[in-house]
Amino acid sequence: MELTEFIESAKNRLHQEGSVVLSVRIHPRAKKTMLKEVMEDGSIKIAIRSPPEDGQANQELIKFLSEIFEIPPSQIEILSGFAARMKMIRITSKK
Numbered sequence: 001m002e003l004t005e006f007i008e009s010a011k012n013r014l015h016q017e018g019s020v021v022l023s024v025r026i027h028p029r030a031k032k033t034m035l036k037e038v039m040e041d042g043s044i045k046i047a048i049r050s051p052p053e054d055g056q057a058n059q060e061l062i063k064f065l066s067e068i069f070e071i072p073p074s075q076i077e078i079l080s081g082f083a084a085r086m087k088m089i090r091i092t093s094k095k
Contacts, residue, residue: 006038010091011069019092026061026085028052033064043086058082065091 014020023043027036030047037045046064050056058078066073069091081087 003035003038003044006044007035007068014069014091014093019090021079022089022091024061024087024089026057026087028057028085033060035068052083052085055082058087061087061089065089 010020010022023041025039025043025045027045027047029051030049032047033049034047035044036047039045046061048057048060048064050060062073062076062078065076069076071091071093075092075094077090077092079088079090
């Protein structure tokens, strides 16, 4: 699945079901924060500029996802992997 197709599908599920859980693999200390690709296991790879220190990369990830999904950062939660590159993220929409 293409990256744009994956994101659009996730946005649709978010609006229809009220929440979506994503498996995300981050690459901290990248040159630019951006979506990279959909991995074979169905997770998405995201490059993050911030270092993985003091939660900086997590904060930037949440801010970045809030911009993509056009929702407040408070509606994004890291369920697991807070100190790891692989993370489970729940995004909820207020209906």
